Amino acid sequence: MAKITKRSEDYSRWYTDVIMQAELADYAPVKGCMVIRPNGYAIWEKIQSVLDRMFKETGHRNAYFPLFIPESFMRREAEHVEGFAPECAVVTHGGGKKLEEPLYVRPTSETIIWAMYKDWIQSYRDLPLLINQWCNVVRWEMRTRLFLRTTEFLWQEGHTAHATEAEAEEEARKILQIYRTFAEEYMAMPVIPGQKTEKEKFAGALRTYTIEAMMQDRRALQAGTSHNLGQNFARAFDVKYQDENGELQYVWATSWGVSTRLIGALIMTHSDDQGLVLPPRLATLEVVVVPIWKGDDEMSQMKEAAHRLADSWKGKLTYHVDDREGYRPGWKFNEWESKGVPVRVELGPRDLQRNEATLVRRDTGERTTVPQDRILEAIKDLLEDIQSSLFRRALEFREKYTFVVDGYDEFKEKIDEPGGFFLVHWCGDRACEDRLQEETKATIRCIPFDRPAERGRCLLCGRPSDGRVVAAKAY
């Protein structure tokens, strides 16, 4: 097995190594595309099941819309087509003939969905319409990176229609809150919820909300977005409803999504030089048991003891007994560590004799010995402790690299090294935002929801500002 490049040596190689070693994904024989392997797909399925439950609990239902979008649909909303058309794959031929109208492979589904909503919505009684779709989308990116940016990726996209602006706004914020809860409670990844600037908002949206996370190289990663689309798409697709007074009104809309990029976020938040570290709540395999023996007699004895112990967890834990004979224990330890299994149970003759087992936690490597009759609860406790300490550690890391900065010189000095999140004053002007990006490669990640009101002067132009924004280099 290959060694994993150290983070300190080459962060992006480390990232790829972790993915390859854990067998999460592989490069596909198609430019810019990846194969998500079973270990990676299992994480996605876990993400899906949790989020899907959360969406359904808030009244959303799943549906499926076509992969192909007629070109004319894409052109209906001006900002939208301008934002997306350059990065779209377009089908011009089918069945051996040139198509009358080119078909865009969806980069996102607002247009095709709103074309349908036009037929489905007539009355205020049809609202709200709360639909989600799990699917793939294609964006012809120039530079790709496993999970973070590939030509095709998997995601969910919610598309909702509402009678009032206030309702749409509430929906957009409610979903962002779901994303935040998921990121923090399941991924153990702290995020900053806030609003995108005009420059960074979704093409066609009124407002975009985002959750921003800090990776271990101190760069920001946009982990999920929720858009208040206003009436832009309703106007573009002529979707009106009749209100209680019999008057025709344009519908208010939202859309929101998270993608397989979350798996990249997971890796870059928790993993270490040994390989993948998974928060227990997203680990598909929680415990691996490694029996240890010398000689054939002991082998059968230890294998049996390991299976007996593990079988008592059936239905309570997901586990695997690694009783392969061709590999030595040390090899297995490394292998399971690189795959991110949160807890390892070692069971050797010494342990068996004392009716004990050895527990090793993946995040810290700490080992403890516990009596076998208490092992199930010990593992359960350990899993919870790993979950919460991963979050705590990530939060401490983010706080350590979050700087309150007022001077542009100081900003420029620190943005590359050490890097991180910079809380800075900004006048709100696009020109200053552009300049910041040009001169430092940093962008305004968001205007945090919970920022305190504070009088200050714009980092760039010195004009007044009434609160700080988060600036960082981003993926």
Added chain:
RNA sequence: CGGGGCGUAGCGCAGUCCGGCCAGCGCGCCUGCUUUGGGAGCAGGAGGUCCCGAGUUCGAAUCUCGGCGCCCCGACCA
């Protein structure tokens, strides 16, 4: 699309400058034996359109021309 690098066994590479020896090395894989509390040892074995095409030559992985692909760095992006 601009800059850089690379295509030789599943993976990582050497050989290419300066043409000729059986196309090699490490890891992995298979078989056997010994091992097994932190990446085992020995022995044997399988595995190749040397990216593709054309050319030069008695002879091409190596030289020439053309093409294709991938990776990394930039601008773009979930």
